[in-house]
Amino acid sequence: EVQLVESGGGLVQPGGSLRLSCAASGFTFSSYAMSWVRQAPGKGLELVSTISSLGSAIKYADSVKGRFTISRDNAKNTLYLQMNSLKPEDTAMYRCEKSKYGVDIEGRYRDYWGQGTQVTVSS
Secondary structure, three states, X not given: OOEEEEEOOEEEOOOOOXXXXXXXXXXXXXXXXXXXXXXXXXXXXXXXXXXXXXXXXXXXXXXXXXXXXXXXXXXXXEEEEEEOOOOHHHOEEEEEEEEOOOOOOOOOOEEEEOOXXXXXXXX
Protein backbone atom coordinates (compact mmCIF):
# COMPACT_ATOMS: atom_id res chain seq x y z
CA GLU A 1 0.00 0.00 0.00
CA VAL A 2 1.37 3.37 -1.04
CA GLN A 3 1.69 5.77 1.88
CA LEU A 4 2.88 9.36 1.84
CA VAL A 5 3.11 11.16 5.16
CA GLU A 6 3.98 14.85 5.26
CA SER A 7 5.40 16.71 8.24
CA GLY A 8 7.13 19.96 9.09
CA GLY A 9 4.35 22.47 8.61
CA GLY A 10 3.40 25.11 11.11
CA LEU A 11 3.04 28.81 11.81
CA VAL A 12 5.91 31.03 10.72
CA GLN A 13 6.40 34.77 10.39
CA PRO A 14 6.87 36.40 7.00
CA GLY A 15 10.47 36.03 5.92
CA GLY A 16 10.89 32.86 7.90
CA SER A 17 11.73 29.33 6.81
CA LEU A 18 10.28 25.86 7.08
CA ARG A 19 11.38 22.46 5.85
CA LEU A 20 8.69 20.03 4.84
CA SER A 21 9.30 16.28 4.69
CA CYS A 22 7.35 13.50 3.03
CA ALA A 23 8.02 9.94 4.18
CA ALA A 24 7.16 7.43 1.48
CA SER A 25 6.46 3.72 1.77
CA GLY A 26 4.79 0.91 -0.12
CA PHE A 27 6.60 1.46 -3.43
CA THR A 28 10.11 1.78 -4.84
CA PHE A 29 10.61 5.46 -4.05
CA SER A 30 13.74 5.85 -6.16
CA SER A 31 11.85 4.86 -9.32
CA TYR A 32 9.27 7.63 -9.37
CA ALA A 33 9.10 11.36 -9.80
CA MET A 34 7.58 13.28 -6.91
CA SER A 35 5.86 16.62 -6.51
CA TRP A 36 4.81 19.14 -3.92
CA VAL A 37 1.35 20.61 -4.45
CA ARG A 38 -0.43 23.23 -2.35
CA GLN A 39 -3.94 24.50 -1.92
CA ALA A 40 -4.73 27.80 -0.31
CA PRO A 41 -8.15 28.43 1.26
CA GLY A 42 -10.74 28.99 -1.44
CA LYS A 43 -8.27 28.36 -4.24
CA GLY A 44 -7.39 25.51 -6.55
CA LEU A 45 -4.40 23.19 -6.47
CA GLU A 46 -1.05 24.71 -7.38
CA LEU A 47 1.87 22.55 -8.48
CA VAL A 48 4.76 23.95 -6.44
CA SER A 49 7.65 21.79 -7.60
CA THR A 50 8.52 18.48 -9.21
CA ILE A 51 11.64 16.32 -9.05
CA SER A 52 12.54 13.31 -11.16
CA SER A 53 13.29 9.92 -9.67
CA LEU A 54 17.05 10.51 -9.41
CA GLY A 55 16.80 14.23 -8.81
CA SER A 56 18.27 15.28 -12.13
CA ALA A 57 15.22 17.16 -13.38
CA ILE A 58 13.52 19.79 -11.23
CA LYS A 59 10.89 22.39 -11.91
CA TYR A 60 9.40 25.15 -9.77
CA ALA A 61 6.32 27.30 -10.06
CA ASP A 62 7.21 30.90 -10.82
CA SER A 63 5.63 31.91 -7.50
CA VAL A 64 8.27 30.02 -5.48
CA LYS A 65 11.30 30.09 -7.76
CA GLY A 66 14.40 31.27 -5.92
CA ARG A 67 12.79 30.75 -2.50
CA PHE A 68 11.90 27.04 -2.36
CA THR A 69 14.16 24.04 -2.94
CA ILE A 70 12.91 20.53 -3.58
CA SER A 71 15.15 17.55 -2.86
CA ARG A 72 14.96 13.87 -2.15
CA ASP A 73 16.92 11.22 -0.28
CA ASN A 74 16.25 7.94 -2.02
CA ALA A 75 18.12 6.00 0.66
CA LYS A 76 15.68 7.33 3.25
CA ASN A 77 12.58 7.25 1.00
CA THR A 78 11.97 10.89 1.82
CA LEU A 79 11.06 13.98 -0.18
CA TYR A 80 11.82 17.46 1.11
CA LEU A 81 10.78 21.04 0.44
CA GLN A 82 12.97 23.78 1.92
CA MET A 83 10.95 26.98 2.02
CA ASN A 84 12.75 30.27 2.63
CA SER A 85 11.63 33.89 2.58
CA LEU A 86 8.08 32.81 3.21
CA LYS A 87 5.24 35.16 2.35
CA PRO A 88 1.64 35.28 3.57
CA GLU A 89 0.55 34.11 0.14
CA ASP A 90 2.45 30.86 0.74
CA THR A 91 -0.17 29.95 3.35
CA ALA A 92 -1.72 26.67 2.21
CA MET A 93 -2.06 22.96 2.78
CA TYR A 94 1.01 21.34 1.27
CA ARG A 95 1.01 17.74 0.18
CA CYS A 96 3.43 15.47 -1.62
CA GLU A 97 2.36 13.46 -4.60
CA LYS A 98 3.79 10.48 -6.41
CA SER A 99 3.97 10.23 -10.19
CA LYS A 100 3.34 7.16 -12.31
CA TYR A 101 6.70 7.75 -14.01
CA GLY A 102 10.33 8.42 -13.21
CA VAL A 103 10.31 11.73 -15.05
CA ASP A 104 7.20 13.90 -14.92
CA ILE A 105 8.43 17.45 -14.92
CA GLU A 106 5.00 18.95 -15.55
CA GLY A 107 3.43 16.83 -12.83
CA ARG A 108 0.72 15.54 -15.15
CA TYR A 109 0.74 11.92 -14.04
CA ARG A 110 0.36 12.05 -10.29
CA ASP A 111 -1.42 9.02 -8.87
CA TYR A 112 -1.04 9.04 -5.07
CA TRP A 113 -0.88 11.80 -2.48
CA GLY A 114 -0.67 12.29 1.24
CA GLN A 115 -2.96 14.04 3.71
CA GLY A 116 -0.91 17.18 3.72
CA THR A 117 0.68 19.52 6.25
CA GLN A 118 -0.56 23.04 6.93
CA VAL A 119 1.76 26.00 6.44
CA THR A 120 0.60 29.35 7.78
CA VAL A 121 2.65 32.48 7.21
CA SER A 122 1.48 35.31 9.42
CA SER A 123 2.80 37.91 11.80
